[in-house]
Amino acid sequence: MLLSSADVNHTAFRPGTFLLVGIPGLEKFHLWISLPFFSMYIFALLGNLVLLFTIVREQSLHKPMYLFLSALTVADLLLSTTTVPRMLAIFWFRVRDISFGACLAQMFLVHFIFVAESGILVGMAFDRYVAICNPLRYVTLLTHSVIWRIELAAIVRSLFLVFTALFLLLRLSYCRNRVIPHSYCEHMGVARLACTSIKVNVVYGLTAALLSLGIDIVFIAVSYGLILRAVFQLPSAGARRKAMSTCTSHLCIILLFYVPMFFSFFTHRFGGHSIPRHVHILLACLYVVVPPMLNPIIYGVNNKQIRETVMSMLSWMGSRRN
Template sequence: MADVNHTAFRPGTFLLVGIPGLEKFHLWISLPFFSMYIFALLGNLVLLFTIVREQSLHKPMYLFLSALTLADLLLSTTTVPRMLAIFWFRVRDISLGACLAQVFLVHFIFVAESAILVAMAFDRYVAICNPLRYVTLLTHSVLRRIELAAVVRSFCIIFPMVFLLLRLSYCRNRVIPHSYCEHMGVARLACTSIKVNIVYGLTVALLSVGIDVVFIAVSYGLILRAVFQLPSAGARRKAMSTCGSHLCIILLFYVPAFFSFFTHRFGGHSIPRHVHILLACLYVVVPPMLNPVIYGVNNKQIRETVMSIVLLRRWHKGLCAGYRGGAFPGWALLR
């Protein structure tokens, strides 16, 4: 039987387990995941619509935020629907092509989001430490180049992972103990050596994302130094409020991602597998859910813009009802 299981072949499909060890609780686990996914979709769509619609928000900080919002939408939509299909309908089969596409998208979006967070940290650094040059440094052409560079960098870093997985010969064991396909989870099913995959994954984590973390840390170190030198207490509070929301998002993004990454490679049996997989699943839905809340609550301009859009729609509906009824009850909404 062992010889059969270790016979090398190219699988047509893989089997995703979901959360190993917690299969009997999948239905209950799916309820908060579904709720968080719907909340993430609605929150990010509202935030993206608000930024695109409102001309006054077409500034570097908000344009970077819209890119982060789009990445959050893609990340959660790439993983959560498939996860819910496993939890609800036990649809565990996934084709090799779909699995590799999911591997590419999950890691591509992660590296792209990391680059966006670097850009947002640079934006805050220029706005607080060098405000007189803000408009000249962060022009719309520069923003487009930064966003294009983030996409190209992510593609060049992650695309080789697909070929590293395609070159492997896989065993008869097609079961991936996860809720979605990710690089090392697929690679560990191979019968051949995966040393190249391990080295490349570590290199990507340490030299690309790790450098991003260093740049962000340096930027916010300089920002905090400049903030504490501001003469006005109100200006310090405003700067700290903006930076605080950014730091919350950065921590939500990097801490669970690096925990999952290093646990998968070095955790061994010290951390139960279901804990690791559950945290990896939460990572793809919790930050996308909380990002709109953090920015919507802490950013006065976005909050006021959303409220003005809601009130305008209410007034428009009331005005239309007034025309249909021969009166103008819509004006009452403006009082």
């Protein structure tokens, strides 16, 4: 059937659907790959829901550190739920079609959550800085209104950056190639399907990442530099250990968030063909499920107050059943 010129132009500019490959090169292993992903997703859901319910229910946990942690928990739930069910649909049922609008929506959510979560980690670093370096003013500096403002600033910044990326994708004209060699939609994966130049998208993606996540890392590093200086000035080794123990969980989550992300980011752009494509995609897939799974475990194991609250809740539920 012949298409009119208007239809051709419309098709080129806004494709009806894209095709998500999953993990290119490992298609015959998709079923086996899906099993650990499904298990990690279930653990992530259960762990984050239990953690969030514990913080909301327990009045003694309505403190700045735990309010930031609850925001991080919500972000982890959204991130894994936005991506993993679509991956499993590809792995199990070969449901690879995704509409243009749904793909952009997924791209928007994934990048929005990434940037917002980075801002939350900065807020958590500021919380630890005030708690250790200026403990007498902790209650007056980190009021609930200040915490909400920090979290709102993280959301607004993320919305601005990701809306700009979305606009840059909408301005492109797309070719007949609709195949995205990935398990979920992300900015550069969609941009590479365009017929027109994507130089602006490449420059913006790199600049936005460095100016948002890069600046966040600088703020976190400065905060922990000041924390370490204050800790080393404490008179006893016991006091130094106690002060640093309050930062252990946050430091683990920072490393879990930034190290794989920047490794994937820079190797994807500058690694050339030295690292196979399926390794890049597999790392990107693990990144959206492993940190959400491990974050509740890290805080549950290292934080005595959360651990005791969860244990008391489980004991209460067991006594109710009996």
